[in-house]
Amino acid sequence: MTLAQQAPTFGQYLLQRYGERVHKVAIDAAFTCPNRDGSKGIGGCTFCNNVSFSPNGRQPKSIAEQIAAGRRVVRKRTGAKKYLAYFQAYTNTYGDLQQLKSLYDSALAEPDVIGLSVGTRPDCVPPAVLDLLAGYQAQGYEIWLELGLQSAFDTTLQRVNRGHGFAEYQESASAARARGLKLCTHLIAGLPGEQASHCHESLRQVLEVGTDGLKLHPLHVVKGTQLANQWRRGEYTPLTLENYIQIAADLVEMAPAGVVWHRLTGTASRDILLAPEWCAEKWRVLNGIEQELRRRRTDRKVA
Secondary structure, three states, X not given: OOHHHHOOEHHHXXXXXXXXXXXXXXXXXXXXXXXXXXXXXXXXXXXXXXXXXXXXXXXXXXXXXXXXHHHHHHHHHOOOOEEEEEEOOOOOOOOOHHHHHHHHHHHHOOOOEXXXXXXXXXXXXXXXXXXXHHHHHHOOOEEEEEEEEEOOOHHHHHHOOOOOOHHHHHHHXXXXXXXXXXXXXXEEEOOOOOOHXXXXXXXXXXXXXXXXXXXXXXXXXXXXXXXXXXXXXXXOOOOOHHHHHHHHHHHHHHOOOOOXXXXXXXXXXXXXXXXXXXXXXXXXXXXXXXXXXXXXXXXHHHO
């Protein structure tokens, strides 16, 4: 059994559902975050690269232009001819309802865009926004709400200056699922003060609330962050590759078969990555997880 068979990927899910490749096209809609504009906090999470948050450095193109650029890259690389507009950068439900509708409508106006994947924070999805997304789904679009939880432990969320707790996640996740929206939950392994047991418990609580998809990645230290300063002072030690592989394999084994894995690792470009160096090597990590899962199955058979 391969990693893909034990941990079905989002690409596989879309291929089975639509009978052809469907690919995400990332969009920056120039949103900000309540944890940086002062409504919840200033400076953002300790692991966020604040330099990249400078408004003067962000001049996103129109939604249509971004989709066109993404389409060209994806078609050349994978041949996909249908796309999900992935509202990825910052908090993509943090705005006036009519503003959100205008942006989402712009993406869905593209004839080869069959749906949306909307990344946001658990404290930024009021009922009206959930109703808007559910309305698109009712029209036949593929809609995913991606909630960045990271950890189910409030002490950890406070430590990284997240600006919300697990209760907000429970409320938003339950409200989304009550409307029939598909939910993808983001978790991070290696957060300050956490061990493997924290990751196990975070996933257990997420599964208890209910989720349709999961994203997991290791915490990496990048330039321009509070975490980078903590790392330089010796106050934070990143996970080793071996530890991350063990944690990821544990979570794959814990997750029910129906949960779709949108991501099992995350990378940072070498020009901003400080540590750990293996976070720049996606396939090394994925191959390691697959090998570990195979080893575990072999050991069980032998036993």
